[in-house]
Amino acid sequence: MAEQAQYEELVRQFSAFGAVKREMARILPSDCPSGSAAVLTLLSRHGDMRISKLAELLAVDMSVTSRHVAHVAERGWIERSPDPADKRSRILRLTPAGEDRVREMSRRTTQLLAERLSDWNDEDVAQLTRLMTRLRASFDDCRSAHRAPPPDQPEHSTRTPAITQ
Amino acid sequence: MAEQAQYEELVRQFSAFGAVKREMARILPSDCPSGSAAVLTLLSRHGDMRISKLAELLAVDMSVTSRHVAHVAERGWIERSPDPADKRSRILRLTPAGEDRVREMSRRTTQLLAERLSDWNDEDVAQLTRLMTRLRASFDDCRSAHRAPPPDQPEHSTRTPAITQ
DNA sequence: TATTGTTATACTCTATAACTATA
DNA sequence: TATAGTTATAGAGTATAACAATA
Numbered sequence: 001m002a003e004q005a006q007y008e009e010l011v012r013q014f015s016a017f018g019a020v021k022r023e024m025a026r027i028l029p030s031d032c033p034s035g036s037a038a039v040l041t042l043l044s045r046h047g048d049m050r051i052s053k054l055a056e057l058l059a060v061d062m063s064v065t066s067r068h069v070a071h072v073a074e075r076g077w078i079e080r081s082p083d084p085a086d087k088r089s090r091i092l093r094l095t096p097a098g099e100d101r102v103r104e105m106s107r108r109t110t111q112l113l114a115e116r117l118s119d120w121n122d123e124d125v126a127q128l129t130r131l132m133t134r135l136r137a138s139f140d141d142c143r144s145a146h147r148a149p150p151p152d153q154p155e156h157s158t159r160t161p162a163i164t165q
Numbered sequence: 166m167a168e169q170a171q172y173e174e175l176v177r178q179f180s181a182f183g184a185v186k187r188e189m190a191r192i193l194p195s196d197c198p199s200g201s202a203a204v205l206t207l208l209s210r211h212g213d214m215r216i217s218k219l220a221e222l223l224a225v226d227m228s229v230t231s232r233h234v235a236h237v238a239e240r241g242w243i244e245r246s247p248d249p250a251d252k253r254s255r256i257l258r259l260t261p262a263g264e265d266r267v268r269e270m271s272r273r274t275t276q277l278l279a280e281r282l283s284d285w286n287d288e289d290v291a292q293l294t295r296l297m298t299r300l301r302a303s304f305d306d307c308r309s310a311h312r313a314p315p316p317d318q319p320e321h322s323t324r325t326p327a328i329t330q
Numbered sequence: 331t332a333t334t335g336t337t338a339t340a341c342t343c344t345a346t347a348a349c350t351a352t353a
Numbered sequence: 354t355a356t357a358g359t360t361a362t363a364g365a366g367t368a369t370a371a372c373a374a375t376a
Contacts, residue, residue: 016297021182041176131177131292131293135182135185136185138281138284144270149329
């Protein structure tokens with residue numbers, strides 16, 4: 001447990017982090033904004049999946065994910081094939097053109113980080129990655145733990161609650 | 166210098182950090198979105214200042230800052246008094262109502278972090294804060310260092326370049 | 331009835347450009 | 354002419370709600 005002043009300083013850095021995010025976003029191709037880039041990157045890492053799974057990984061609403069997916073599909077970077085197990089769903093898969101896009105973006109972001117973090121050593125980078133990973137986990141865990149005292153319900157609904165009348 | 170795989174993992178965490186930011190934003194009062202909150206917090210920390218200084222601290226364009234400032238001024242959380250040294254500028258100052266707002270938001274964010282980071286110790290929190298501070302500094306430094314080989318120019322322009330014809 | 335996914339709408343944040351008042 | 358600040362416009366991300374098709 002930390003003290004209030006420590007938390008306030010941490011929040012200040014959270015806020016200031018936006019500038020880093022924006023600078024990273026600026027080097028992306030103009031037809032591939034950060035939302036699209038995230039979709040392609042996650043498909044490359046985790047393999048084929050449905051939109052609902054992608055929304056969970058992105059931690060955004062499925063409606064948002066649906067838009068990002070439509071954008072990259074229009075450009076031929078992913079394919080949507082029918083899901084044999086459920087006709088409501090489709091399986092998303094990176095195309096060769098999409099894989100090229102992922103490689104190109106990875107090259108650019110790596111180059112930018114190598115420049116900006118030129119005086120960071122491996123352990124610095126690893127430590128920051130670990131702590132940010134843990135931070136996200138701490139927020140995710142609490143979401144499951146606090147919002148659902150009865151843990152026998154599906155967590156992480158990535159969508160707007162259905163209004164059933 | 167780190168390797169490509171390490172950078173890619175770091176970028177992944179940058180992207181995922183959005184979920185943390187959004188959860189922090191959700192606990193703000195509905196009439197005080199994160200942009201307004203940042204303005205109030207910085208004025209509370211750094212004292213009275215002009216908009217151009219605020220834009221520099223926020224690391225966003227002055228036009229954006231101007232909108233945020235207008236929002237908080239309309240609600241009576243800051244005052245804008247004339248700058249005796251330059252009639253084009255005004256000095257921004259937190260009002261007592263603004264100070265109340267800052268305290269209330271600080272209370273909420275501290276509580277949220279105390280919940281979410283309940284199993285983090287002081288050193289964990291301090292380490293993350295340090296690394297994020299350094300990250301931002303590394304990006305800021307490079308901005309000054311790379312974009313202006315002739316270092317005899319004003320850096321950190323927080324505004325759209327004037328089109329002079 | 332409930333779930334997967336899509337679309338319509340609205341809100342916030344941001345940048346660019348054009349404009350004003352002053353330096 | 355250049356700078357401080359404002360406003361108009363546009364683009365991106367997100368959430369909520371309503372809808373269609375399927376489970």
